[in-house]
Amino acid sequence: MKSKRVRVLLALSIALVSSFLPxxxxxxxxxxxxxxxxxxIEFMPAELSATFDEDLIEIxxxxxxxxxxQSADGKIYALSSATIAGPVVLAKVGDGEYPAGKYxxxxxxxxxxxxxxxxxxxxxxxxxxxxxxxxxxxxTTAFIPEPVDSSSSRWPYLLGGAILLVGILxxxxxxxxxxxx
Numbered sequence: 001m002k003s004k005r006v007r008v009l010l011a012l013s014i015a016l017v018s019s020f021l022p023x024x025x026x027x028x029x030x031x032x033x034x035x036x037x038x039x040x041i042e043f044m045p046a047e048l049s050a051t052f053d054e055d056l057i058e059i060x061x062x063x064x065x066x067x068x069x070q071s072a073d074g075k076i077y078a079l080s081s082a083t084i085a086g087p088v089v090l091a092k093v094g095d096g097e098y099p100a101g102k103y104x105x106x107x108x109x110x111x112x113x114x115x116x117x118x119x120x121x122x123x124x125x126x127x128x129x130x131x132x133x134x135x136x137x138x139x140t141t142a143f144i145p146e147p148v149d150s151s152s153s154r155w156p157y158l159l160g161g162a163i164l165l166v167g168i169l170x171x172x173x174x175x176x177x178x179x180x181x
Contacts, residue, residue: 028111
């Protein structure tokens with residue numbers, strides 16, 4: 001009889017304890033991306049990103065989190081090294097010509113539990129895009145500001161401050177009644 005009670009109590013305690021345990025999570029999952037999956041956009045964006053549901057792991061000196069851009073005909077386009085900010089992996093699109101059409105953004109990331117996760121994001125562009133890093137031409141204007149002598153413009157403020165300070169001290173001394181002694 002005693003052993004039956006022990007078994008029932010053990011079964012109930014196991015059920016109770018297991019109901020409070022958090023559910024086991026699978027590997028990280030893609031939450032959103034720029035551009036998003038199956039999105040049609042006007043031009044190739046200057047940056048591509050993917051956001052996951054947990055922080056990503058970085059290993060110094062190794063590229064464990066990567067993004068790769070590929071056109072529908074299999075051409076691979078240059079991206080900057082992927083940068084990680086918590087759950088976000090981001091890469092800049094390299095300089096060059098990007099024809100209108102379908103693209104795949106392939107990702108490989110390492111989730112917080114240490115497992116690699118891979119996948120693809122399909123998107124298309126409607127117009128050809130040229131991305132370049134040529135510096136902009138400087139803009140010149142005919143207006144040349146005259147130098148201002150800062151030492152002479154400081155005196156009115158100092159004089160005003162000194163007058164204000166004397167006025168405050170005079171008011172405090174008068175309020176205390178020291179003038180009537």
